[in-house]
Amino acid sequence: MNITLMINHSDIRKVSKTLTEIKTVNAEIYETCDIMSPRLLLSYDNMLINCNYFYIPAWGKYYFIDTIDVSPAGKMILTGHTDVLMTYRDYILALQCTVSRQENAALSLIPDNNIIFKNDTIKNIYSSETTFTTMYGAYILQVLGGN
């Protein structure tokens, strides 16, 4: 079957990855393997050495390349595991769920317990402009009677 080897430039946790397609080659399944972690046998090609990602159109799945084994017989054995985020990106992006943390959206009044505090405080004093003490103050005499 054909597989397309690529270079992934994105974080592995990125849902829609930035990929550079290198080459589409024919590969064979190498021994019995899990579809999530396939091992593929393909002809050695220098171009493919730097690939870290591949796509199997027949399965519609994207894979990270875990290892590339090279055999003396001019073969390469790719071991990969499914990039579930890229493979199911349409479904994931369509999800509606409770997002607890987000990079570009926040509710600022909810305490974030992950924030680190220094062992120090900032003190600010906001004073009124009105003062009590005058130069001499006032003497108030209270007398009985008076006028």
Added chain:
Amino acid sequence: MINLSVYPDVYKKDFTQGSGANAQNFSIPFTYNIREALERNLYDSENPFDSSNVYTVYNNTVENTIGEYTLLQWPERDNFRHFKTEVKKTAGKKNLRMFFGCQQGQNPVCFRDVFTWGDLGRYQNAYKESELTMTSSIVSCNYDGLDIFTRNNRNYSLISSASIAGSIFTLNPITKINVNALILMPYFHINTRRIYGYNSETGMYANISSITDVSRSWSDIKPADNTPQGQYYDDDLYKYGYKVTYGEDEIVLQWIDCVRIIPYYGITDTVYNSDTDTFSGNTKGNRIDFCNRQNALDDSPILSYNQYSRNLRYQIFTILTEELNEDTGNIIYSSIPGVIFSDLNSSTTGDFGLTESITINSSGAQITQASGFTPLTQYYGNRTYSGIYGKTEIGGNPTVIVPCVNVQNEYTPLSTGFTYDGSGHFINAQSATRYQVALNGYFSIKKLWSTIAAMGFFVADSQVCAQSVNLSDFNCNRLYIGEMLTNGETTGNMLQGQNIANSLQPTIDDIINDTPVTPVNPLHPPSTDGIETNPENTGENLPDFTSIRRVSGNAFTTFYDIPLVGIEEMGFLLSQVNEDFWTAIGTVTDSKMSNILDYIVSLKWYPCDFADGKAGNVIQFGFDGNGGLQMSSGVTVQKLNYTYQYFDMGSVNVPSYFANKTFLDYEPFTSCKLYMPYVGIADVPSNLIVGYTINFNYIVDLTTGMCTVICDNGHQVIYTGTGKIGVDITVSGNDIVTQSEKLAGAQLQSKQNLINGIAGFVTSSAGAAMGNVSSAFAAATTIANTGIQIATDSINIADSKRAVPQTVGSGSGFGSSYNPQKPCVIIERKCIQIPSGYGHNTGYILNRFVNLSSLSGFTVCDNPDISGIPADSAELKEIFSLLTSGIYL
């Protein structure tokens, strides 16, 4: 029994026909939901084979037409018979116009010919509100049925003076509301298009003048993407029949109730001849298929009509397909399913009018007389009623059973300069309906019905129902109501009967009053998604200092504010107190005044000035009047009017330290204290401080020397406390005696000693810390000097307390005068350490239920439901893990 009528009366106005004159603008007077519903049934008549052009008309896209419309009068909901409305788009040139009405007890009639718009053309570019507001000249139509008209600049003329009575069109602007939320339209007409030819070379349109039959398959019609496909199937379909009795026979009446409308059936290329300014080509108009359910399933229409463009107007389709005597099994009636149409070609009056006759096609739905029965002749409707309406009153003679859909083709003029639209109104031939109805697949009447309801219209299953059923009677299964949101938009769902009762449909009043009904389960608080900040504080709990009742000098005592010079005079006066004192004063000989100290209630020092009072008074001791004795001291002072004094000690604005208030502005990350002179320091919740202006108000009680501070944040009192602000300079007989005993070593009997005691105590109370007490009594001048010293150097007096400073809590005495004298707010915040990549690597708190596609960047989900992802178990676990640990969108 279905009565449906609607005019998706969308006119194209910006094309130029023939000569190129009369370019007109176009707008689609539907808001989104209506449009969405109509999309299933409307096609761009000018570009029927190009789905990309559907609903995009010239320079005015559908989206641009979404907007508010002004409802000039809201129809009453509880009775169809008396509603009326018209609608215009608030902005824009041309508008949807809807009239409802029919005469009570009659079939709904077109509310037409009431309004002459003969000159409206000149207003095309300035469509004014007033032009849509019907004035008294037309306030005379008492239609109380249901019909709808959409009009642009067309000519209305009176249909019948007999129809005019009453005045239901009292139009007062009420509100603005989306058009799809307001329409009550139990009758739904389907207009097909008026056929025009299109010259691709010139981009101009003209009437098609030559029409021949050329077939084109249905597959050539490209519906919009969301056009539902397939046939209609409904088990209830067969219920569309009536069982009636006729004599001894019981008759089951069934009728065709499915319709399929294929637009542009048979249209071929149309060629424009510029020399003759005519079009030629082979065209055949719509094809309309009629059948019942079974026929629909088999795709074998009982009746098909290829609707030629000229002078053909379908009025009715189908009536009876069979009449059966269930007892005998005999067919009593037989009918030829057919279409009744009218050839309107003869009409040149600008209006079809009531007098125009109706011709029954030879293949029309005439019921053939069975043996022994009288032919039925009035089973069809009258097209002048702008729709044919069934009646539920099945009597002994099924003479008026007309379940129908009124399919009207636009009238296509050929050589005449005028034409008529589907409702029979005089319109200009230069205007054409750009859209037409297309039902690609069989639609039962019921489905049409529900579709209409889903568009936000109220639909009743009969004229009678429409005219009589109270919409508030939710148990009536004869009503269909489009599900409506609180904002007046419809969801596209249709509700019937008890479902209406079970749903919280907002009433029209709710919408008008903008008080939507929001169902809230008390056990489950509503989501706060979308609420970014706390609700605004409401209400106030603030003191009203202006209304404080301050006691004006009471009958027994008087307060004097003694100025500095007065204190000096008092000191001198007191220094002269000796055996010759009274002589020196020269006023008192009575024994009642033998002890002046009896008349001195208190002497206090305050760290403030008192604005209250009247200057120029002289201290008086004792009472004046009959038998009273009063001594004037000769010392000029200010007499105070009130025993309480109010001080506004200013305000402090405490901004949010972190922009727009964050949790960091509140406990436990931020703590707030209030410092209030003479009261002390108090902790106050930061949520009452941050972002507010804190006001400090003091009330000083001159009698006790106590002060009360009242702090508020503009909304509520956040702190109250008391402290001692007045410094007592004690003057009392007992104290004097005590002091005198201590200092003189013997009980003092003489006035001299008493006065000495006074002076000494003044000295000791005010200046004890100054170390001059021991010599206080050395000489009267010393006493006087001490008094002066008190008056002239209060700061020094206060300095004497500096050795015991008070920093927390309320202070008293002169010592407090050395504390900060300005109230303040003390904010203490924790220092945070937030790396620049915090949001990217850790994320900020969101806690909202959102669609992930609406976000970008680092995202952590809380227990996401991933059941919709078609992955295997291991993959799902990994997806779940990634979502909960964080992904990048």
